[in-house]
Amino acid sequence: MQILVTGGAGYIGCHTVLELLNAGFEVVVVDNLSNSKETALQRVAQLTGKPFAFYKIDVRDGAALNMVFDEHEIDAVIHLAGLKAIDASLEMPLEYYDNNLNSTLRLCEVMQHHNVKKLVFSSSAAVYGTPSMVPITEAFPRAATSPYGMTKLVIEDILQDLYRSDDGWEISLLRYFNPVGAHPSGLIGEDSNETPNSLLPYIAQVALGKLPKVRVFGADYDTPDGTCLRDYIHVVDLAQGHLAALRGLRLGVEAYNLGTGNGYSVLDVIAAFAKASGQPVPYDIVARRPADVAACYANADKAKRDLKWTARYGLAEICEDAWRWQYNNPNGYETHTIPVKKLENA
């Protein structure tokens, strides 16, 4: 079976490509490398020992995409290409709408043209906005608080309309919670060359000494320790969730939460990371970050029931793997030599 992965060089993409190759799928990657590096794909090839096709293409370029479908017998598509930073989406909404919506429209047109109607789409827990309670099930009302979240919500609706127009489509909407960690090899992970916005990569850079302190955004929330609760899911679990979704595709449109079902606080994560790395992780409590919700974690029963998928890695493994990646690649994929460190507790 030949799978097209859009955004396959990105953080979630390269982990997904690796799992697909290891499971015996043939893979074709398209990525415009706007927020990713080809090195990630070279390392996937190194880790799997399996070749795959790569095209440096923007998914909005329908003609280029059409050529890829002409050249390969694509059976299904995992669509991960898109812009994903919540803050940036507030500053550049038009770029976000253009990128995320037009890429999906072009992709679906080309798929339709080639009679390929199996699609796994990368959605987000951001479609739940501020949930009225936790854990969150797929039946919760959707409401985005950022243009990023809105692009995911609108694309979900577009895909529903597509199915309504043609009931030959098989579509999964994967609502990710907080993807973190790295492949246990330490060779691929979230590229952290710039100062990160997300918690885990930020903590990792503090542990490494590249940043002085973690800023904990608010300790006055209505949660056990006052800091926000999130559902941190290991990127390898998430990648395997894509394979489960692919195998579980059936006629219609189904949404699945991909999370662990556990809510950890910011202070829990800091403590777990300090333990996993053996490094101090100093922090200051600062003001709340705008638009943060107090608690956001999944009820992931539907994926377990329908896709036979469940997250296997816990917070300790997440931190160990994130640390191995960060330590071995202090400047992300720009790092030229890789001193492979064996962690004492690994």
Ligand code: UD1
């Ligand atoms: C959001 C999205 C998630 C997406 C992620 C990365 C929602 C519901 N979730 O997660 O789908 O994968 O962005 O784009 O929209 N924090 C600090 N200090 C820091 C950084 C973060 O205290 O330096 C805290 C935040 O206040 C939050 C938690 O850590 O409580 C996690 O933040 P972050 O990693 O940025 O992800 P989310 O905003 O939860």
